[in-house]
Amino acid sequence: MQRSATIAVLVENEAGVLARVIGLFSGRGYNIDSLTVAPVDEAGKLSRITIVTSGTEMVIEQIKAQLDRLVPVHRVSDLTLEGPHLTRELALIKVMGKGEHRVEALRLADAFRARVVDATTESFVFEMTGNAEKIDAFLALMRPLGLAEVSRTGAVAIARGSSALAA
Amino acid sequence: MSATQAHTPAATEHRPGAEVVLRALKDQGVDVIFGYPGGAVLPIYDALFQQNAIRHILVRHEQAAVHAAEGYARSTGKVGVVLVTSGPGATNAVTGLVDALMDSIPVVCLTGQVPTHLIGNDAFQEADTTGITRPATKHNYLVKRSEDLANTIHDAFYVAKSGRPGPVVVDLPKDILIKPAPYAEAPSKEEPHRSYRPRTEPDRETILEAVRMLKRAERPVIYTGGGVINSGPEASRLLGEFVRLTGMPCTSTLMGLGAFPSSDPLFLGMLGMHGTVEANLVMHGCDVMLNLGARFDDRVTGRLDAFSPGSKKIHADIDPSSINKNVKVDVAIVGDAGRVIAALIEAWKADETPVAKEAQAAWWKRIEEWRGRDCLRYVQSGSIIKPQHAVRRLYEMTKQDGRDTFISTEVGQHQMWAAQYFGFEKPNRWMTSGGLGTMGYGLPAAMGVQIAHPDALCIDIAGEASILMNIQEMGTLAQYRLPVKVFILNNEYMGMVRQWQELLHGGRYSESYSDALPDFVRLAEAFHAKGLRAESADQLDDVIREMLAHPGPVIADICVAKDENCFPMIPSGAAHNEMILGPDSEGNAKSVTDEGKVLV
Numbered sequence: 001m002q003r004s005a006t007i008a009v010l011v012e013n014e015a016g017v018l019a020r021v022i023g024l025f026s027g028r029g030y031n032i033d034s035l036t037v038a039p040v041d042e043a044g045k046l047s048r049i050t051i052v053t054s055g056t057e058m059v060i061e062q063i064k065a066q067l068d069r070l071v072p073v074h075r076v077s078d079l080t081l082e083g084p085h086l087t088r089e090l091a092l093i094k095v096m097g098k099g100e101h102r103v104e105a106l107r108l109a110d111a112f113r114a115r116v117v118d119a120t121t122e123s124f125v126f127e128m129t130g131n132a133e134k135i136d137a138f139l140a141l142m143r144p145l146g147l148a149e150v151s152r153t154g155a156v157a158i159a160r161g162s163s164a165l166a167a
Numbered sequence: 168m169s170a171t172q173a174h175t176p177a178a179t180e181h182r183p184g185a186e187v188v189l190r191a192l193k194d195q196g197v198d199v200i201f202g203y204p205g206g207a208v209l210p211i212y213d214a215l216f217q218q219n220a221i222r223h224i225l226v227r228h229e230q231a232a233v234h235a236a237e238g239y240a241r242s243t244g245k246v247g248v249v250l251v252t253s254g255p256g257a258t259n260a261v262t263g264l265v266d267a268l269m270d271s272i273p274v275v276c277l278t279g280q281v282p283t284h285l286i287g288n289d290a291f292q293e294a295d296t297t298g299i300t301r302p303a304t305k306h307n308y309l310v311k312r313s314e315d316l317a318n319t320i321h322d323a324f325y326v327a328k329s330g331r332p333g334p335v336v337v338d339l340p341k342d343i344l345i346k347p348a349p350y351a352e353a354p355s356k357e358e359p360h361r362s363y364r365p366r367t368e369p370d371r372e373t374i375l376e377a378v379r380m381l382k383r384a385e386r387p388v389i390y391t392g393g394g395v396i397n398s399g400p401e402a403s404r405l406l407g408e409f410v411r412l413t414g415m416p417c418t419s420t421l422m423g424l425g426a427f428p429s430s431d432p433l434f435l436g437m438l439g440m441h442g443t444v445e446a447n448l449v450m451h452g453c454d455v456m457l458n459l460g461a462r463f464d465d466r467v468t469g470r471l472d473a474f475s476p477g478s479k480k481i482h483a484d485i486d487p488s489s490i491n492k493n494v495k496v497d498v499a500i501v502g503d504a505g506r507v508i509a510a511l512i513e514a515w516k517a518d519e520t521p522v523a524k525e526a527q528a529a530w531w532k533r534i535e536e537w538r539g540r541d542c543l544r545y546v547q548s549g550s551i552i553k554p555q556h557a558v559r560r561l562y563e564m565t566k567q568d569g570r571d572t573f574i575s576t577e578v579g580q581h582q583m584w585a586a587q588y589f590g591f592e593k594p595n596r597w598m599t600s601g602g603l604g605t606m607g608y609g610l611p612a613a614m615g616v617q618i619a620h621p622d623a624l625c626i627d628i629a630g631e632a633s634i635l636m637n638i639q640e641m642g643t644l645a646q647y648r649l650p651v652k653v654f655i656l657n658n659e660y661m662g663m664v665r666q667w668q669e670l671l672h673g674g675r676y677s678e679s680y681s682d683a684l685p686d687f688v689r690l691a692e693a694f695h696a697k698g699l700r701a702e703s704a705d706q707l708d709d710v711i712r713e714m715l716a717h718p719g720p721v722i723a724d725i726c727v728a729k730d731e732n733c734f735p736m737i738p739s740g741a742a743h744n745e746m747i748l749g750p751d752s753e754g755n756a757k758s759v760t761d762e763g764k765v766l767v
Contacts (some may be wrong), residue, residue, distance in 0.1 A: 014364055015309065016297060027302050031332035035199040058491060071363045072740055155248075 002151035004033070004089060005060045006079045006157045009049040010167055013039050015162060020070055031055060032062050034132075034154030039101075046074070046167055050156050074167040077159070084160040090153045091135045092117070093126045097146030105145045112138045123148070133157075181347035184316055188277065188339065191320035191591050194353055194765035197248050199239065199618055200224070201232040204652060205252025205294060207279025210344035223478035224618060225645060227639035229256050231611035233263020233334070234637070237272045238615030240572055243599050244399055246327050247615065257299070257338075262605060264303040264334045269602025270422060271397055273332035275323045276304075282342035283311055291327040296338045305333030310340065321353040322360075330365025331486040332397055348573045365485065369502030369510050377457065377481045377498050378514040385526030387415045388468075390422070390438065391424030393601070394460015394485060394504040395560045396594045402505030403427070403594040406459070409512050414527065416534055420461045422601045425591035435534070436543075439467040440737050441583040442541040444746060445534055450475050451743040452533075458482045459545040460504040463493040464602070465766070473742030483507040484509035542748055543587055550703035554581065554656045554727040557707060558588040558628065561654060561719050564711045570624040571711050572596065577609040577633030580662035583626040607636025614640055616651040624652070625713070631657040631724075641694035644720040652714050653722045657689060658729045666732045670747075671739075671759055691722035700724040732751030739766035 011017045018037055023030050033052040040048040053063060060078070068076045079085040093114070095105050098121075100117060105124060109116065114128035128138060139150060159165070182190075188211055199222045204212045207628050215223050223706045226232040236247025247267075249351040251260050257278040268275045278300075281290040297309045306326045308319045316339075323335040381387055389410060395402045403426040410417045410433050417427050418435040427434055436443035438450055450456070456478045461467065463482075475495060483500035490499045500507055548555040558581075565572045574589055575598040576582040582599055591597050598616060600608040609627040617625040627634075627699070634655055644651050656662075664679040688698030697717050701710040707725065714723045735746045740763020 015311075016301065016307075019298070020301060023302055058495065062488060062492055065490070065492075069330075069365075069486060074362045075231055 002054055002056060003060065004052065004054045004080065005063075006085065006155060007051045007053065007064065008077045008157060008165055009051065009067055009073060009078055009166060010072070010075040011047050011049060011070075013045050013047040014072055017047070017072045018049070019035060020072070021051070021067065023068070024066055025053075025063075028062075028066065030059065036156050037153040043055055050154070052155050077165050078152060079091070079157050079159055085157050086160060087131050087155050087157040088129050089132055089135055089155050090129045091128070092151045093128065093139065093142060093147070094123060094149040095126065095142050095146050096123045096148045098122060101145045108138070108141050108145075114138060179347050179349060183210065183214070184313060184339070184344040185347045185603060187316050187348045187350050188320060188344070189214050189218060189221060190350055191317045191353075192248065195324045196245070197221055198421075199237040200248040200250050201239070201615065202250030203229050203232060203252065203256060203277060205256050207253035207341045208250060208256075208339070208344070210278075210341065211250060211277070211279075211339075223250070224614075225643065226611065227642050227708075228637065229259035229638045230263050230607065231614070231643070233260050233267065233274060233276060234605075234608050234611035235615035235618070236274045236276075237263065237267050237270075237608075238248065238575060238598050238612030239619045240272050240274060240615075241396075241612075242595050242616040243619045244595065246273040246275055246324055247479055249274060251276065251278055252292065253279040253281055255730060256292075257294055257296040261299060261303050262603075264300055264336065266600055266603040266605045266608060267334035268303060268305060271332050271393060272334065272602065273327040274334040275327050276334060276336045278336055278338050279344075280309070280338045280340040282624050283340045284342070286340065296336065300336045300718050305613045307336035309338040310343050311593070312345055313346050316343060316348045316680040320349070324353075325360060326363060327582040329360075329363065329421065330367070331394075337569070343573040366487075366501050367485065367503040367506055368485065369507045371498045371510070373498055373500050374507070374510045374514050375518070377500060378511060379520060380455055380479055380481060380498065381413065381415075381457060381515070382518060382520040382522055384521045386452060386454040386530045387413075387457070387527070388453040388455075389413075389415050389417045389457045390419070390447045390450065390461055391417065391423045391426050391459045392420040395423055395426040395508075398460065398503050398505035400594055402503075402508060404506060405512065407424055407431075409508050409515070412512060412515060413522075415457075416449055416531070418442070418449065420464070420467055420597060420601070421586055423461060424586060424597045425594045428592040428606065430592060431591040431746050435538070437586050439464075440469070441587065441733055441735065442518040443535040443587075444540050444735055444748065447737065447746060448537050449534060453478045456480045458484075458496075459508065460484060462489045465493070468493060469737045470740055470742045475743070507570075540748075547704060550705065552701060552704050552707055552725060552727045554584050554658065554731055555588050556704070557656055557725050557727055559627070560582045560707055561626070561711055562589045564708070564715060565624060565626070568624065568715050570622070571620065572624045572626065573598070573613070573620065574618065575599065575609040575612040575625070575627045577627070577629045578604045578606045579630045579633060579664075580658075580666065580731075580733045581628055581630040581633075581656040583663075584656065589628070606633040608635050610634060610640045610651070613651045613653075614643055614649055615652050618647070625650075626652045628656055629653055629655045630662060631655050631659065631684055631687070632661045635685075636708025638690070641696060641720065641722075644684065646694040648719065650717070650719050650721075652720070654714070655722065655724050656727050657684075657687070657724050658727050658731065660686065660729060662731075665732070669732070671764055687722050687724035691720075694720075696720040698722050698724070700726065702726045739763045
């Protein structure tokens with residue numbers, strides 16, 4: 001049985017740490033559906049990596065154990081397993097078109113709470129946040145209306161409630 | 168007097184980076200390093216020249232430096248240290264690093280690097296060493312700031328020896344070695360590492376659960392691995408105590424040989440692809456299995472879906488990622504093997520559940536029947552030397568010799584024969600490349616062992632093909648007067664390749680014949696060593712005797728039967744109860760499936 005897992009990894013913000021994580025996935029044949037990383041503490045010494053991956057339960061357990069034994073890794077948390085959590089992704093979406101298509105694109109963007117962050121007479125850039133499904137759905141609607149370019153961040157996630165992941 | 172000895176620099180005093188490196192090594196208890204100089208590490212060699220605390224052993228190839236450090240580490244329990252230059256120096260070391268990674272050997276490898284301002288410019292002898300060695304090491308570092316230099320060296324030693332040990336690379340740009348750098352003492356043991364804090368103390372509840380399971384077992388087995396050796400000699404002592412306390416049969420992986428004495432009747436011999444019948448059938452038929460510091464490697468399990476089908480499995484390992492990786496287990500214990508065994512002993516004594524004595528007696532009766540098949544028997548008749556006989560005689564004669572004996576091997580048939588026919592009574596006496604299977608490991612490893620144990624008897628049991636992969640180290644033996652004995656089982660074939668071709672590829676011996684071999688006697692002499700040869704069975708004992716008696720390095724060329732196969736054998740893709748026992752049952756191998764042929 002395959003499942004998807006959103007894993008948060010707190011790491012030392014040092015050279016090569018991302019290469020270590022990615023190398024682990026490619027070297028051992030694990031999937032990366034998305035990966036994001038940025039420093040998250042005041043001093044810039046800690047980074048948080050959010051990885052969305054999939055595999056059998058045994059493979060996902062392996063992934064977590066393998067991540068956890070990397071020397072610069074502080075904490076590994078399987079958000080999918082540990083309970084309710086929030087997932088968000090940011091996308092910048094360029095749609096080109098004129099006339100009726102343009103109006104329709106704007107109307108749909110409004111329904112999806114996508115913001116217009118750039119506009120010309122022939123194009124819009126929408127900014128939207130949400131989970132991956134919401135962005136996928138919006139992109140599917142934009143495709144016939146002149147979808148030209150997409151830039152997505154990949155998922156970031158955090159557990160609901162009062163517990164916090166700290167080094 | 169050397170510069171480092173003359174000064175006792177205050178914490179804030181700055182010294183050239185190379186001196187800081189040596190001081191950090193010295194503070195980490197290093198007394199010997201294996202290395203090879205080159206442009207990028209000249210400052211360290213200059214600092215080495217001006218001190219006496221650390222001895223440098225000049226190898227003839229960087230791969231050998233790492234294997235020598237491995238031999239040193241495995242025979243002492245200390246961290247082995249390597250020093251090589253940038254570019255080709257570092258890339259040559261990679262095979263050794265992966266070898267140490269696979270077999271969990273603590274090694275710190277210092278590599279030179281081009282100066283920081285040239286990194287990324289394709290400078291002369293530049294290689295992306297941290298990039299290349301990232302998957303080849305447990306961890307690696309590139310030191311870019313002088314103030315990080317001392318701390319990084321200390322950190323490297325901590326990481327190499329903590330938790331599951333492994334190789335660590337510290338890449339040192341040349342400007343960092345020249346520029347003055349501050350020294351920093353090693354952090355105290357109480358000070359926790361910022362991110363790497365492996366668990367060594369087992370969870371009490373799981374220990375109790377394991378003991379309850381073991382007490383009720385009717386057909387138990389204890390299966391031990393390199394983790395027991397890595398934990399230190401005390402873990403092996405405790406293992407002996409625990410096995411005798413419980414009266415359970417004990418088997419060992421290739422890496423774990425010596426942790427439990429081979430002469431003890433509770434020992435079943437090695438298990439796995441070339442393990443004994445009794446060990447493999449016990450694994451197949453047991454109802455409770457206790458794995459101590461082994462990792463369910465494919466050489467051990469055979470076909471996974473047929474591996475020990477009816478057993479509850481308890482797995483103790485210091486590395487949580489080894490648990491449930493290949494084989495799903497029922498009880499997982501994370502901890503250092505020695506601590507785990509100590510906790511098991513305590514819990515076993517405290518638990519009042521009666522042991523299933525009758526069932527276990529019946530189990531032992533079956534085991535004795537399997538043992539009675541005497542799967543390692545061979546017949547030495549006529550003048551052609553059987554390789555098994557050569558190893559057996561070597562074992563018996565070294566036992567008579569009485570010196571503390573350390574055996575290393577290369578990789579192939581001779582390695583398996585050494586594991587099967589040489590009896591190991593103590594830990595840290597057996598150095599072999601188990602995980603990576605590196606031909607060329609044995610000679611440099613024996614060299615490292617001999618450096619650590621100058622009065623011991625160090626023998627590399629080799630094959631004629633493997634030995635040529637690092638034969639240049641004969642020069643190192645000569646230079647340092649290291650009396651290592653190279654005992655070549657010469658069958659003029661890459662024997663294990665030939666065996667697989669015979670059993671799996673219709674006897675088409677593609678490129679496995681060792682053609683145009685050197686005359687090993689004259690080769691030994693060219694390297695200032697003694698060369699001996701045994702061509703017939705009646706010469707064998709004399710050659711071994713002369714080899715053991717000679718005070719310097721020796722190559723003994725033992726011309727053995729060319730077509731001998733290594734049995735028992737679990738063919739690839741087969742289960743433990745599908746062993747090939749000997750030439751008479753070789754027909755079985757014809758049934759190897761295509762699925763099996765895919766496996767290595």
